[in-house]
Amino acid sequence: MAGAVGLISASSMRAVLSYPSLIDALQSAFSRTHLVSVPDRHHYPLISSALDQNATLLIMPAWSDPSATSNAFIGVKIATVFPRNNLIGLPAVSASYLLLSAETGAPLCVLDGKELTVWRTACASALAATFLAKDQAHTLVMVGAGAMAPHLITAHIAARPSLNTVLIWNKTAHKAAELADQLAKDSALKGVDFKECSDLEAAVSRADIVSCATLSEVALVEGGWLKPGVHLDLVGSFTPAMKECDDEAVRRARVFVDSSMALKESGELVGALQRGVISPQDVVGDLSELAKGEKIGRQTDEEVTLFKSVGCALEDLATAALIYSKLHG
Structure with missing residues (x-):
């Protein structure tokens, strides 16, 4: 060594x-x-x-x-x-x-x-998606166009090669458009259609995977928008004050985490637990249990799954x- x-x-x-x-x-x-x-x-x-x-x-x-x-x-x-x-x-x-x-x-x-950090975070989400997203996922919605976004998009495509459409939403629309143009020029991503989108509800409602990487303190994705079979990948929040989806999204989903720290740090789960939307027993498992085969990931094509990561050493x-x-x- x-x-x-x-x-x-x-x-x-x-x-x-x-x-x-x-x-x-x-x-x-x-x-x-x-x-x-x-x-x-x-x-x-x-x-x-x-x-x-x-x-x-x-x-x-x-x-x-x-x-x-x-x-x-x-x-x-x-x-x-x-x-x-x-x-x-x-x-x-x-x-x-x-x-x-x-x-x-x-x-x-x-x-x-x-x-x-951006590489390991993106690949942890992609690993989780191999267990939790549908095998034939076609449409990915990326919420946020910051440093994490291109890594999350590319890692998800590596894990689910069936993805052929990526819709990118950002609070500042021109950044989403710039990222879509950048990725469209990447020869390694040939065959995938990248588009900026302004209507987040419409985009999420057609998505097979929704990946969020923002520092938002207000819910961006609403549970009522999620179609059956979607996988929700939440990356951004790492304090109880931050959240990227509402309680309804958490309530509808089978919830998985990267580690138990997510129950203490992520605003989506901390808030849902405090308000009684879910109980600790409703968190099905963590990434280690999925990787070891101790917990089953996606069970049907219709269920909604959610993976919350806060980062793990x-x-x-x-x-x-x-x-x-x-x-x-």
């Missing part, structure tokens, strides 16, 4: 990653959670006086057991979320990931945490390990 300590840039990460390979790596990681320790992440509210905004500091550790695997690592991600950074031309999310040897504790590399560690192994052998 030798290798000089250094920075692995976003471009170096993109050079070795593919959506199918990372989906497979996450499938393997979630199937072997007994080999990895994943403490609860540290979540600290911050105040930025510059923009008078509520910000968040996240610290996410995880480590694998060197006695049980030949490639054992320790990893820590430090991330900040400053929602109003767009007002000064900066990204809302910044992050760095430190990877260390689990055998010696020696640092191995620092990875671009933002790039790592296991995903970060598995992604960083895959990148490091590809670059250093």
